[in-house]
Amino acid sequence: MPIWLIELFGARDLNVAFLGITLMTAPCWLAMIFFPNARYLQQLAQPWIVVPVYSWVLVLLLWKSYQAALLPEPVTAASYDAARSFAQHPIAFLVLFCNLQIINLFMGLMIYQKAMRGGFRAPVELTLCWFLGALALIPFGMRLMIRRQVAL
8 A cells, every 4th residue: 555545544543553562561660760669669660561462552553554464565675775765664563563662572571670679769761761761871871880780
């Protein structure tokens, strides 16, 4: 299906889907940042529990797109232009963005677990991870070195 047709008739649905994907991990992030010592959070904030739950959103998005025949054409060449045109497709963008949210959450859960085992809180690093992803590993790694909880 042409991109312009999807954007013309599905603009509202695309916006709702984008907002839903953006906010779907917010409860986990807010709990890890503001309530890190909550007992239920320490039990549920495991990468092998939370990430598969959110991965179902990705599977559902792919399945619904497949059923509606909205998936973009497969990339035939490994080039920048091919990747850019693939990512410009609205459904492909939503899938990639959902995947990014899940990867960032996985990394945030790992930072949270390491901080809890180390006996400290990492709200700044978790906030950075929520919005910037892997860049949060830099201040977190520096913090671990300062606390002498990592070997060089």
